[in-house]
Amino acid sequence: MKKSEVSLLxxxxxxxxxxxxxxxxxxSWHAAIGDLDSFDDANQAVIDHYAFSTEWLKPAHVRAGVRRIRAARLANVDRALPAADPDARDYTQALREQIKAVADGRQVRLALASGGRAATGPTAEYAAARGADYARRRAALSVACPVAACAQPQGRACRVIGGGRRPVPEGYHQPRLEAARAALNADVPAPAEEPAQPPVDTAAAPAAPALPPYCGRCHAETRTRMRLAGEELHRVPCPACHPQTIS
Ligand SMILES: [Zn+2]
Ligand SMILES: [Zn+2]
Structure with missing residues (x-):
């Protein structure tokens, strides 16, 4: 905040x-809370303070109030992680930027929606890294799934039919990709050849355990939640439904 904004505060x-x-x-106030970015949040913190307290307002009240306002915006961020694959090299950066945007109140739709996904596309680096697989997935998810038993809307990954909320591994049912290819005049890579089943060495690689039932409160695909530790946000396994925490 500038001094003129502190004065308004x-x-x-x-x-x-x-x-x-x-x-x-x-x-003095500028020295204490000038680092807060948003005048609007700080001003709201002052109003909130006097709405609930008779205590004389001090800079620490404003700082605590701003932190509460930002934390409230982040309440649903668990389900609004960037659409990028968590394995992508730049995912952390995308995540950090999106979380800051939500906390700043710039992505109100995401902050308010339950389970909204990022509206922004992936970075060029990410798209290039994923190539045709990624282009297919992105195209398929641009239309609703035509499989009646699935019928996921645009932007949502297909679910395993009869599998609760478990997403299908590649993210979409094949008819959905075909529908997208038709809608986009085939400006999408053709479906991949049926992938060869990876050799299964049952002795060395036991089958991955089925995911526990989805708790409905975390990010559905990564089963992670955001935790605020000090000013830093961390992605942690969901305590209710991450396979590592449920065994
Ligand atoms: Zn589907
Ligand atoms: Zn969960």
Whole structure:
């Protein structure tokens, strides 16, 4: 915040507590909370403070209030992770940018929607890394799934039929890709040859265990949640339904 915004903030406070503020106050407050980016959030924090407290407003109240406002926006971020594959090299960067955007209130749709996905496309690096597989998936997900038993809407990965909310491994049913190819005049790579079944060495590689039932509160595909530790957000296995935490 600029000093002029800190001055406006003190004017908001004065409307509640009749304080008088001069240049020295603005300077001191700016030194204490000038690092907060958003005047709107800080101003809301002042209003929130006097809505619920009779205590004289101090800079720490504003800082705590802004943190609450941002945390509230992030309440649903578990289900609004970037569409990129978590294995992509730049996923962490995409995740960090998106979480900041949600906390800043810039992606209100994502912050409010339950289970919304990123509207932004993947980075060029990511798309190139994934090549045709990724182009197919992206195209397939641009239309609703025509498989009646699945019928996932645009943007949502197909679910295993009869598998609860478990996504299909490649993200879409084949008829969906065909529908997308028709809709996009085939400007999409043709379906891949039936992938050869990887050799299964049952002794060395036991079959992956089925995923536990989806808890409905975390990110469906990665089964992870966001945890705020200090000012840092971390992706952690869902305590309710990540295979590592449920065994
Ligand atoms: Zn489907
Ligand atoms: Zn979960």
């Amino acid at each position: 003190l004017a908001t406070a004065a409307a509640y507590d009749r304080r008088t503020s001069g240049d020295a106050d603005v300077k």
